[in-house]
Every structure is written in C-alpha cells, then in structure tokens.
Amino acid sequence: MKQQSAILETLPELPGDGKSAASVVLRIESVSHEYYLDSAGGGETRVHALDDISFTVGQGEFVSLVGPSGCGKTTLLNSIAGLNTVGSGAITLAGQPPRAGRNDVAYMFATDCLLPWRRTIDNVTFAMEVRGVPQAERRDRARHLLDRVGLAGFEMAYPSQLSRGMRQRAALARTFALKSPILLMDEPFGALDAQTKLILEQLLLSLWEEGEQRTTVLFVTHDLHEAVILSDRVLVFSRSPGRLKADTRIPFRRPRDPLGMQGTSDYHEVFSKLWADLGTELLSSTSSAAGAVR
C-alpha cells in the first residue's frame, strides 16, 4: 500500500472487518439457492444461483455486492430482507433470523416505489406511518429529509411531476427518514443516467456520513465504479453458480469526494484489480448462460 497518498486511508483495519464477533451485524453462512426455469425441451433447467456463500458485515460498514446479472445478488439481498427464503444455509441479521418488516432494517428498491396518488411529503411519511412513528414527528422528519435531498419546495408535488432523479431523491428521503440502523439497497441508482447517478451517489454518501452512528449498508449493484466510490468492501460474485469470488477492501479515506476520486491513480489501481476479477466473469457469463439454456 502506498504511504502518504491523497485519498488512501491511514487506518489499516476498518472498525468491523468481520474479524471481531461483537461488531458483526450480518452473518451469511454457507448460503446456497437454486431455482428452476422451464426449458425449451419441455423439462426444467436447474439454475444454481447462489453456491455456498459465506461472509460477514460489521457494524457501520458499507459493503457492495457486484456481479453479472443473474448471479443471485438480488436474491441474497431479498433473503436478508426477509422477502424470500434461500434454499439452504443461515442468515443472521443483528442476532436474529431475517424477517420482513423489522424495524431495524430499511430496504431501498431499484424503482423509486413512490405511491403515485400521494404527494412527495406524504410518500416520505408513508414508510414512517407503516412503522408507527407519531404523526407530528413524521412531518418534521420528512421536511428535514426532503430539505437534505434538495427537494425543499417540492413537498406538495405528485411523483408524476418529478423527474426520475428527483423521484429517487424522494425515495432516499423516505428510506433515511426511517433511521434504521441497517440499510439494504438493490441497485437504487441503476435506472439513472451517469450524471444524475454521480450526484445521487454523492448525496447517499453525505446522508450516510452525517448520522451519529453509521448505518450498516449492503448495496447491490452491477456498476463496479459505483461500488468502488461508495464502499468499504466490495464482494465480487461469479455467475452461474454464484460464488463469492473476491472480497476486496477499498482503502479510501472518508469523507469521500466521488468526483475527485475518479482522477487519482489509487482509484484506478483498485478499480483495475477489481475489474480483473469481474471482467472475466462478464466475459465467461455468455458461454455459461448458453450452457444453462442447453
């Protein structure tokens, strides 16, 4: 590791690198999952989505899962959220098995999931309403968060009046207003153009960094660039079967400046190392996909 670098972190160890048991928030133990697809021949093809995945995430860590589409990373995230169950293995989240609707977990989807019949502010309060936050507090938190994400003045707008980027800002406000200590994100910026994406990544980082106690984030994406900018650790998945191919620590100091980082040689070094892992998966994925169909 280079010394005295502009962006490299000086601390050798992150607070929770899965090494001290006390700070582990999420523990994935030999999780495997497979599903069946109707094949052209009339039978069924078994798709091995997740194969013996094990890793841990420490308190306050920002961990990204990257991999080619179809590697099962969203399946894993949904299982952690309690929205579906995996074939085998154990998932422990803050000492408990996953369950949908836990108060300590917030989930952010690839689509903004705004209710079209609710005004922006009512969309932000909606999540808190389901969680049973008192009404006066809901309003206060929603106004504060909308202001933070740059939507002050758009409280009374309906989602159809907002641009795609603004809608995702509102979704961010809704998610962070919950103040859940664990945050699961499934490609939240996947549908945005490159510029809007960068701005929202920056916004996500600033929201994440401002909390008194840092939220633990598990972030699914297929964008390696995004993963490197945001994360403390990047887990690279292989495709079919989805195995954990690499677990790489991103040693950049926080708070980070996504725009400035991109120009540095350290960034390029980390990026190309990860790209070497992921790139082979992307290239081989076409042949293995053909194999699955056959």
Next chain:
Amino acid sequence: MQVEASVLSISGNAHKVRRATVARRSRSRRRMVILACQVLVAVVALLIWQLCATEKLLDPTVISSPGAVFGYLFGEALEGRELWINTYYTMIATVISFGVGSVLGIAAGLICVQFPILEEIGDPFVTLMNSFPRIALAPLFVVWFGIGVLSKVVLAVSVIFFILMLTTIAGGRGVDRNLIALCRSLGAGPWKIFGSITLPSAAPSIFAGLKLGLIYAFLGVIVGEMIASEHGLGQEAMKYSNLFQMNRVLAVLFFLATITTLLATIMTMIERHVLRWQRL
C-alpha cells in the same frame, strides 16, 4: 458541488412549471375552439333534420321535427305534470339501482382482489351470468317482482353489478408489485396494503366502471319501464310511441338524455377530483 447539483435540477424544473403555464393557456384556447365546433355540429344537424321534415324529404309523421319536438318539450311537457312525475319515478329507480349495483359490484370485486381463490372459484358462474341477455329477462322480472320500482331496480342492478365487479377486479390486478414489495419490507399487514396500495390502484378502473354503470342504470330502468310499469319516462315514451306521437316520444328521450349527461358530468367532476394525481 452538492448544493450546485440540487439547484441545477430544481431550476430545470422551474422551467417545466413555466412551460406548464404556457401549456395551460393554449389548452384553454383549444377548449374554446372545440366548444365552438361542437355547437356548430349540433346546429347543422338540427337544421338538416328540420329541413328534411319541412321539405318532406322524409316522412314528418315518422321523424317528427326539431320544431315540433322542442315545441312540445318546452311548452306542454315542462309545464305539465306528467313528465315531472315520471322523471321522479325514473330517477328514484335509477339512483337506487346505481347505488345498490355499484356498492355490491365494487365490494364483490374487491373481495375477489383480496382473495384470488374466490375469483377462480366464481369465474365460470360470473362469466355465465354476465353472458345472460339480462334485458331479455325484463318480462320475467316483471312477473317475479311486479310492475313497481322493484322489478326495474332488479333489472338494472343485474347489469351494473357485473360491470363494477369486473372493472374493479381489472383495476386490482393492475397493482404495481414493487409497491406491494415496499409495503412488505416495511412490515405492512394485508389490510394496510389493501387500503394504501390496492384500493387507490384500482380507483381509476373503478371510476371507469362507475361512469359506464350510470349509463347502464338508466338503460336498465328505462327498459324495465317500457316492458311494464306504472310510472316512469320509459313508460311515457312507450305510451306515446303506441299513439304514434313521435314528437312526444323524442321529447321525452331528449329530456332523459339531458339528465343522464348532467349526471355523467357530475361523475366526471368527482373523478377528476379524486384522481387529480393522474392528470399531472
């Protein structure tokens, strides 16, 4: 950088708002043009009709004429008691059947949306009953329920119920699965999901059904009255038809159509208010 970015995207939207004002102005001008054309079409149609009658291009005893129809309507009919009494009876029957048919139909539809197994069980029966030519059942309903209000209400309800049930189911089926997933991840129970996601998602479709249902409520009631009834506009039209007084028949029907249009307009206004999030 952060602030700059926000300002950028917001000023972009201020632009949008300004464009919306301009669009609104040109839209109101467009509405005036449309209204003018509509008046023109109506006047021309009436003129052609009048001409056909006075020039005897078509038999005036059969087609009557606008002069005779509106002369009767705005003279004898609106000043007399018969039209008003019959309107009263028709309206009572229509309002009751529309209310009962819509409430039952929407309720049945929502139950099917919430418990899909019931919809699957009921599907062949619903299809069979909905395929029944219910208008042809009118004479039977008269035998069963007499010539009072009940028989026409039953006839109209039997039509409206299925319209509302099927449109409600269609609306409930169109729910965005992502919104359901969001609710589940937040820990919302089935009734919370129903109230905050399923019902509002189905609302546009339910309103389409209600507008259709209103027209069919009148249709059912009028047909019921034409078959056999003590009172009602359908009965009045039938009576003058048998007497071959076409101007009176047409006057009654025009009057009826005006009432229906009025109610349909009120319905559209309610719809616009409830579904205002859709028009933006």
